Amino acid sequence: MSAKMKDQLATAGLYCIVGIIITILAGLLGFVFVRGIPQLSWQFITSPPQVFKEGGGVGPQLFNSFYLLVLTLMISIPIAIGAGIYLAEYAKDHWTIRCIRVLIEVLSSLPSIVVGLFGFLFFVLYMDWGFSILSGAFTLSVFNLPLLVRVVEQSITNVPKSQREAGWALGFSSWETITTIVLPAALPGIVTGVILASGRVFGEAAALIYTAGMSTPIIDFTNWNPLSATSPLNPFRPAETMAVHIWKINGEGIMPDAAAVSDGAAALLIISILFFNITSRIIGSLLCKKMSAN
Amino acid sequence: MKGVQMMAKMMKEMEHPLYKKSGKIRTGRIGKWITFLSVALTAAITAAILFLVFSKGLATFITNDGSVKDFFTGTAWNPAEVNSFGKPIIGALPFLLGSLAVTGLSALISGPLAIGAAIFMSEIAPRGGKRIMQPVIELLVGIPSVVYGFIGLSAVVPFLRNMFPGSGFGIAAGTIVLSVMILPTVTSLALDAIQSVPRSLREASLALGSTRWQMICKVVLKTAKPGLMMAVIFGMARAFGEALAVQMVIGNASVIPHSLFEPASTVTSILTMGMGYTVMGQVENNALWSLALVLLIMSLIFTITVRVAGKGRVR
Numbered sequence: 001m002s003a004k005m006k007d008q009l010a011t012a013g014l015y016c017i018v019g020i021i022i023t024i025l026a027g028l029l030g031f032v033f034v035r036g037i038p039q040l041s042w043q044f045i046t047s048p049p050q051v052f053k054e055g056g057g058v059g060p061q062l063f064n065s066f067y068l069l070v071l072t073l074m075i076s077i078p079i080a081i082g083a084g085i086y087l088a089e090y091a092k093d094h095w096t097i098r099c100i101r102v103l104i105e106v107l108s109s110l111p112s113i114v115v116g117l118f119g120f121l122f123f124v125l126y127m128d129w130g131f132s133i134l135s136g137a138f139t140l141s142v143f144n145l146p147l148l149v150r151v152v153e154q155s156i157t158n159v160p161k162s163q164r165e166a167g168w169a170l171g172f173s174s175w176e177t178i179t180t181i182v183l184p185a186a187l188p189g190i191v192t193g194v195i196l197a198s199g200r201v202f203g204e205a206a207a208l209i210y211t212a213g214m215s216t217p218i219i220d221f222t223n224w225n226p227l228s229a230t231s232p233l234n235p236f237r238p239a240e241t242m243a244v245h246i247w248k249i250n251g252e253g254i255m256p257d258a259a260a261v262s263d264g265a266a267a268l269l270i271i272s273i274l275f276f277n278i279t280s281r282i283i284g285s286l287l288c289k290k291m292s293a294n
Numbered sequence: 295m296k297g298v299q300m301m302a303k304m305m306k307e308m309e310h311p312l313y314k315k316s317g318k319i320r321t322g323r324i325g326k327w328i329t330f331l332s333v334a335l336t337a338a339i340t341a342a343i344l345f346l347v348f349s350k351g352l353a354t355f356i357t358n359d360g361s362v363k364d365f366f367t368g369t370a371w372n373p374a375e376v377n378s379f380g381k382p383i384i385g386a387l388p389f390l391l392g393s394l395a396v397t398g399l400s401a402l403i404s405g406p407l408a409i410g411a412a413i414f415m416s417e418i419a420p421r422g423g424k425r426i427m428q429p430v431i432e433l434l435v436g437i438p439s440v441v442y443g444f445i446g447l448s449a450v451v452p453f454l455r456n457m458f459p460g461s462g463f464g465i466a467a468g469t470i471v472l473s474v475m476i477l478p479t480v481t482s483l484a485l486d487a488i489q490s491v492p493r494s495l496r497e498a499s500l501a502l503g504s505t506r507w508q509m510i511c512k513v514v515l516k517t518a519k520p521g522l523m524m525a526v527i528f529g530m531a532r533a534f535g536e537a538l539a540v541q542m543v544i545g546n547a548s549v550i551p552h553s554l555f556e557p558a559s560t561v562t563s564i565l566t567m568g569m570g571y572t573v574m575g576q577v578e579n580n581a582l583w584s585l586a587l588v589l590l591i592m593s594l595i596f597t598i599t600v601r602v603a604g605k606g607r608v609r
Binding site for chain 1: 439
């Protein structure tokens with residue numbers, strides 16, 4: 001076979017591979033949307049799930065997912081920004097720093113169920129918070145931290161050195177340069193990274209089944225006192241998220257329309273992830289335009 | 295007398311604002327410490343996880359007198375009972391084999407597909423590939439694993455049940471779900487590796503008269519090999535650690551299956567299933583922590599391999 005023929009054959013093969021992949025992916029999204037979107041209705045999105053009857057929704061689960069996400073970001077963003085600043089600006093090539101970097105990398109590669117088991121042992125049992133939103137949010141923060149740290153460090157390192165020099169030339173101390181010049185310049189990258197990480201946190205289930213729990217008590221959406229037991233904001237109540245709900249009703253759901261509920265919930269989950277993806281692009285480019293001269 | 299005057303003058307100069315420590319320096323120092331503390335906290339959490347999982351996972355062998363050999367070679371899993379030697383029955387071989395089988399098979403399926411797609415996106419149709427494939431792949435990286443499990447349960451398992459003997463649950467279903475799940479991750483990492491091959495190498499190869507395919511497989515793939523290995527190993531690490539998607543489709547029978555279409559189980563699926571039904575500190579529970587330890591050690595091995603494979607990467 002001549003080299004020319006081989007070339008054509010290989011090109012055809014690669015087109016085939018790409019065709020296969022696009023078919024799989026289109027089938028995957030099509031499957032979820034075609035089956036799930038008809039299930040979506042205002043009633044489905046807002047009403048609580050039913051255990052034995054048809055017609056349950058995912059209202060509390062959707063709220064729990066968002067509430068957990070907000071708490072997780074409130075815990076993990078400040079720590080990640082601090083750690084990112086240190087690693088990008090101060091860290092020298094010392095063995096302790098190398099050690100710390102390896103540990104952070106190990107944390108980012110741990111399977112989420114291992115992080116979940118740690119959360120179960122530490123937050124649920126040792127801190128005695130029980131299956132609660134608080135345990136879940138701290139566990140998800142542990143899961144989220146290494147990724148965020150990497151995003152912040154990368155964004156800060158990408159800020160050109162001339163911007164720092166400009167700050168020093170104006171008589172700023174190095175800390176002032178970091179907080180008033182470098183950090184704002186790195187913000188578009190950080191925000192995009194945070195929103196993308198949110199998508200990951202939003203869909204995480206394995207780390208949550210033993211920390212935030214697999215049930216939601218009856219909550220009253222008119223009661224916004226965080227200390228009251230029926231309030232949706234109470235951080236010490238168990239909270240099943242959308243992803244955990246999908247997993248649970250596929251395993252042990254006994255309501256007659258379990259399949260329909262999980263179809264709808266899966267579509268809702270993917271729509272939320274799509275939403276995170278698109279907002280991160282839009283906000284990233286908007287911020288970039290606002291912060292930079294062009 | 296003159297000396298005293300000099301001293302007084304110097305003291306006065308020392309009080310000049312230029313000699314005073316600026317408040318800014320103090321803020322900067324505090325800032326540096328706070329940021330260092332956040333780094334240290336992140337590292338300390340990792341150390342705590344490693345310590346806890348190791349100490350809980352080794353308890354089966356130390357306090358409950360479990361045999362390490364039984365754990366890795368035994369096929370019976372019943373930690374509540376003891377065998378004729380008075381040791382707990384903790385044969386984890388079926389789960390270990392199950393995990394290795396789904397991980398290896400899914401890497402075999404999605405590795406070539408992902409590398410093919412990456413070649414396509416960077417060498418054959420860079421523009422169209424970027425515009426269409428890249429956003430799709432980025433979206434797919436973000437799809438939660440339960441959704442993959444759910445699709446496996448409602449599409450792949452019934453399909454296998456109709457095509458092959460058996461219930462449809464098993465290694466085959468797990469492999470299909472995992473291959474699709476890691477495909478986008480491996481593709482985007484492989485694309486990074488291929489794109490980091492310098493343009494001049496490609497030009498040199500084409501200038502010598504090679505066809506595009508010769509250039510791709512003799513120059514680009516050879517140069518990008520460490521990066522491609524990294525991509526595949528990274529995908530395997532994800533597949534090995536994935537819990538819920540596999541647990542939904544694999545059937546969870548603690549036996550060594552005789553075919554790909556019989557129910558099997560993995561380390562993660564047994565962990566997810568069992569943790570809620572055991573009491574802390576008992577043998578049943580400790581045995582599950584030993585499985586978690588296996589998972590942790592495997593993830594460490596994958597991390598080290600990725601680092602070693604990445605050493606030879608062009609950057």
